[in-house]
Every structure is written in structure tokens, then in C-alpha cells.
Amino acid sequence: MFVSVDMEGVSGLTDPEEMRAPGRGYERGCELMTADANAAVRAAYDAGADTVVVTDAHGMGRNLRADLIDRRCTLVRGPYKPMRMAEGLDASFDVALYVGYHARAGTPRGVLNHTWMGREIHNVYLNGEVAGEIRLMAAYAGTLGVPVGLVAGDQAACDEAREVLGDVATVAVKKGSDRYAAELVPPARAQEMIYEGTRRALADPARWRGCTVPAPYTLGIEWSSTAIAQSCAVIPGVKQAGPRVTEFTTSDYAEIVGLLGVCATIGGEIGCTGLHYD
Template sequence: MKVFVSVDMEGVSGLTDPEEMRAGGRGYERGCELMTADANAAVRAAFDAGADQVVVTDSHGRGKNLRADLIDERCTLIRGPHMAMRMGEGLDASFDVALYVGYHARAGAERGVLNHTWMGREIQDLYLNGEVAGEIRLMAGYAGSLGVPVGLVAGDEAACVEARDVLGDVPTVAVKAGHDRYAAELVPPARAQEMIYEAALRSLRDPSGWRPLALPSPYTLAIDWNTTSIAQSCSLIPGVTSTAPRVTEFTSADYAEIVGLLGICATLAGEIGCTGRHYG
């Protein structure tokens, strides 16, 4: 069995503060340790379930958050900036299942801890084939386009609700429940990590319920940006059209192009809209 583990940071156990999400912020180094520990819980479950290979991708920010010196030595780690497939870097059709750890709810989700979609504040909403989409739908769609099912989503309670809306009965682990965007009731990390391990182990030992998210091709990605300047600049990319003053749209039969183009647009948007603030 070959297992892919994508690890974001906002949904990691114990974390609620934007400062904990960025290099140089107060609590960031400890946040990286907690992120790695949550990842290790899923990796340990995968090997205990009989996995032959586990690949872990650092899916937060510039991809330099997971501690390479603390990650389970049996896995391989993909990290670093400018990964073409971002949160899905390293995933291909040879994997049996994908596990999503540290994931968060989409922008605007009620009581979603550090909720956003792809960027802290530049994206108002993202639509995939006309359906509002957060990172869970986007990445599950990418996995599904390769025939790979999602076997676990771990994050805050709002993320788990979103995952079940997108994927049905996918196993979820809520490591915290949002009181507001920056406040939550936390499951202590040691217990949360054991919950991730147990849920992942159960899922990996019983794949009978796994179903890839099958989205119809061609795929259309529409992005409602927070400024007209970002939309105008992104619309200059060949194949990208402007459908409203703040909205750009792109259609492709290749889902990898959808993910890759979103990454390029996000990089451009960050340069145009960057003010040093995070998560609004």
C-alpha cells in the first residue's frame, strides 16, 4: 500500500493564532513541532496498517514548516517553495489513498479556525465547476482526477463538516472547535494525535468505503478576488478570462492545470496585494 499525506498547518492541534502560522511569528517554531507530530500520527498509522511507502508533503505556505529532523524516519518528505502542485505535490495515480492532516475550512466558513481559501485574504471565494470550493474540495478533486480516494481529513470541526459535505462518510478527526476565527476549544495535542492515529489506522485497515471524488471534466475554476487589480493582472495570463471586475475564470480538461494555474495566480496576487498582514 502506498499512502500520500498532505499536511497543512491551520488545522493542526493546539494552534489558533496567525502568528503561529508564519516564520518569525511568536509560537511558530512550536507550531512546526506540533504540525510534525500530527503528521507523524498519520504516518505511524499508515505503516502499522501495512503501508510499504508513505510520502508526506508540507502543504503550508512556502512548504518549509515540517521539521525534517523530527518527521518519522520511515517516510519520505516533500518540502520547499514553488512546488507546482502545491498541496498535492508528489501525488500521482500510483497511490492507494490520500490522508489530509491539519486542514481547515474554506473562506467564510462559520466558526472555521483561521478559515481561508488558498490565501490569507486575497481570495474571497473559489468555485470549482460552479460549486463553492475550499482547499478540501480542491485537493480531493485533484486526487480524484488521478483515481486516488481520500481516507482521512483531520483539522478543526468546521473543516470536518466541510469534508463530509464534499466526500460523504470520509473519516474525520476534529482536533479543535472554533469559537471564532482566532479562538477555539482545543483537544490537547497528545490526545489529538492519538485520535488522528486511531482514525487513520481504522480507515487504512478497511478501505471498503473509499471512493475517489469524481468531478466532471472539463474543469472550470472561477476565483473571486478581493481587488480588481489582482483580477485584471491574472486575466492577462493566456487562457484566463475576466467574467466580472473581480472574477477570473479558467477551464481545462487537465485537473493538474487547474491546480498549477491557481498557484501561479496566487503568487501573482501575493505580489500585488501583499501588505504584510495575514488571514485578513
């Protein structure tokens, strides 16, 4: 069983400062992220899983507490993982679970909504359709023949998951009133909900949902900056499709996921220089 854990959709968190070091509340955010992950891992083992691989899918991948994670799982952690949010996933897994996920950029009342990067990217498109991280990761799992069994996060993320995957099991741990404000389920109860939701989902494989995207795959990224778009267009195979838009087409979806990571590295370097740019 594969569990990908992001942070913006974790129970109890609403503030960008809680998402990154050394922000106020970040260390506590890491504990809450690990507790949400553990709820899903414990449910997976209680449902009969032999192996559970958990990947830290947020930022630089240094958020899940290795000293607090369920000792039975395998933890994939650290920066610059080739498959980023999907590192560790392959065709041998029966099902993928997404915990702590959030809605795509621009989603009304989506808590901490964004796609891949919060400031540098306006929108991402997959084969011409707007795509958030749920669609992007579910599509990668789909190319491997791995269905999605559960998505846990804020209410907008759960709505997006059903839009992408149909009647997939979801657990909403908060409901956004704005991008940085939400009605929260207290974490202790939210983690019980994740556990129970995961147990029910794993007991009902008929509700697991695959995401099928036809090849070839075209990834379009609408950047906030002409400088980022121009720099990413230097990557072989990437073309500039507008002043702030890049596109890349391939028959191997793993290249889509890998390219997102490379572009994010470039975008982060340019966006964080402190310079003013268009």
C-alpha cells in the first residue's frame, strides 16, 4: 500500500507559516502531519496490509517526523526525489492513498490552494485540462495500474477528488472559509476520521478509482513570471507556448512528474531571488 502525504490538507493547519521552517507553528505542523499519516498507516495494517510505503510529499520532503512515524512502515523522505510526491510508487502496489492533500490553484474556499508551487505557478494543464495535484498524482498512479482508494484533506480537496475520480472515498478534516481560514475538525477527532475512513475504503475495493489519461501526455504550466517560463523552456523538449506558458509532450508519464520537479527547482530559484519581475 502506498501513502502520499502532503501538508496543506493536514488537520488543524491553515497558516502558510505552519507549512515551512522556520515559521511559527511549523514544528507542531510536522507533528500533526505525522499523526494524520499514522492514522492512515495504522488503518492499512489493521486492514491486512503487508507493506506500507509512506512518502513525504510536501515541499523539500523533510516534514514527516521519522521518530514519530509508525514503526512498521517504510518512510521515503528528503529533497529532490525524482518522482517527488509519488516517489516510491510502482506497479506492485494494490492501491494509493492521498493524505493531507489540497485543492488546485484558484479554488474558492480551498484551504492553502495552489498547484505544485504557491506563488510561481498560476495553473497547470494536463492534456489541455486544468489539473491540480490530485489529478496529476492520480494520473501517474493510473499509468502504473494503481487505483486511488482514499483522499483526505480539506473539503475543497475532497470535492476535487470526486470530480477527478468519481465516487472515491474521501475524508474532509476542515472546510475553508477563505484560502487561509477554515472551520477545523479538532486533530484528535480528524485522525479518528482518517483511520475509520481508510479502514472502510480498504474494505471496499469496488470504490477504488483509477485515473486514465490517454497518451501522449502534454503538460502545460502557466507561470507567474516571464523569466521562469523562459528559463524552463531551455530544458530539452520544453517549448514556450506564450510569454508565461511552457509545454512539454511525452509518451512516458514519469517524465511529466520528473519535469514538474525540475521546473519547480528552477522556478523556486528565480522566484526567491528577491528581484522584482513581471
